[in-house]
Amino acid sequence: MDWDKLRIFHAVADAGSLTHAGDRLNLSQSAVSRQIRGLEESLAATLFHRHARGLILTEQGELLFDATSAMTKRLDAAAARIRDSEEEVFGDLRVTTTTGFGTLWLAPRLPKLYAKHPDLRVDLMLEERVLDLPMREADVAIRMKEPSQADLIRKKLMTVKMRLYASSDYLKEHPFPDSFEDLKDHRLICQNTDSAQVGASASLVQELMTHEINSLLTVNNYFGVLQGVLHNLGIGVLPDYLANDFPELVRVLPNLESADVPVFLAYPEELRHSQRISAFRDFVQEEILLYRKQLKSKQKE
Structure with missing residues (x-):
């Protein structure tokens, strides 16, 4: 199979247009079109549906594009090693x-x-x-x-372990929780259990939810949870590596933590x-x- 034709095919499939692919490759639209026709003839297959809005890969074209994408990534890796x-x-x-x-x-x-x-x-x-x-x-x-x-x-x-933290300013204005039951007097800030996260964190949040939580803020990543805690919104479930970089964080309920991550x-x-x-x-x-x-x-x- 002609490597040059495959390179041109990949550019056309990626760009969705003969013209745009030609611009990338410094080739005329007619030259690109000839190469694509030649590749289709050699494979005895139609690789693109011609559409008013551009080119759309056929099923056979999708298979070939998957292969050229894998080849491109491998070549990039080889080039990186050479450089x-x-x-x-x-x-x-x-x-x-x-x-x-x-x-x-x-x-x-x-x-x-x-x-x-x-x-x-x-x-x-x-x-x-x-x-x-x-x-x-x-x-x-x-x-x-x-x-x-x-x-x-x-x-x-x-x-890493997931633990409960509040800001020092928050704890000056709110009672320090001594037990699970005390959480009902605070807002819990955590990741939603449906969001992508490590299993240990989700398990800890699920355990907390079995207790009475009157106010809740859920975020889909730890950055949002941290911002809520630093802005004194409540007690958050956060990874323990943050305690070094954010000295204003105070751990609460120290007997409570997730499994190792x-x-x-x-x-x-x-x-x-x-x-x-x-x-x-x-x-x-x-x-x-x-x-x-x-x-x-x-x-x-």
């Missing part, structure tokens, strides 16, 4: 993690990474959906459970020798060590 210098760290690094961890823990620490590697370009993708690392949807992931995908290098970074860093086996991956991995591990030291120091106070 990696043995001594320098530069280029694009796509990092995926959850909205809460990425916003509240990782992003505030990134200045240290950029100070050490100013030529690195990080694309931080924050979402609860698990991206496919072997298919190159991202280069490296920090996940709140052990990755199950094959062909991944994975390393456990730390363990493991935090893993993972990346594809094929990027084992990537200098960008190594730099990011080392940076995260250093920050985890610093976090642990600060936590021990705080516990001794």
Whole structure:
């Protein structure tokens, strides 16, 4: 199969237009059209439905586009490895993690990474959906459970627990809760159990909901929960790693916490020798060590 025709087909399928694909490839519309016709003839299949609003893939076209997309991602991975210098760290690094961890823990620490590697370009993708690392949807992931995908290098970074916190200002104006029953006198702020989150957090919230809760605020990520707590709206269910960075948080009902939530860093086996991956991995591990030291120091106070 002609690689050049496949490259042109992929551009047309991605753009949905012969003209737009030609602009990307610096080819005329007629040249692009000829290549597509030639590919269709070689496959004895129609790849596009011609429509007034553009081109729409046929069923056969969808199958081929899936294959060319996988090829493109593999080629991107190979190109990234080739571009990696043995001594320098530069280029694009796509990092995926959850909205809460990425916003509240990782992003505030990134200045240290950029100070050490100013030529690195990080694309931080924050979402609860698990991206496919072997298919190159991202280069490296920090996940709140052990990755199950094959062909991944994975390393456990730390363990997180979900706990109850209120702001110090809030507790000056409201009675400190000493038991489950006291929660009825406070507003509970937590993630909705239907939203994407780790199972341990959902289990803790479900347990809390078995008690009398008169006022409730639910948010679909921990960033929103934290904002509610910091603005004195009530008592929130939050990950314990926030206690170091937000000293105004005060833990309440200290006997109540979730099961352990493991935090893993993972990346594809094929990027084992990537200098960008190594730099990011080392940076995260250093920050985890610093976090642990600060936590021990705080516990001794």
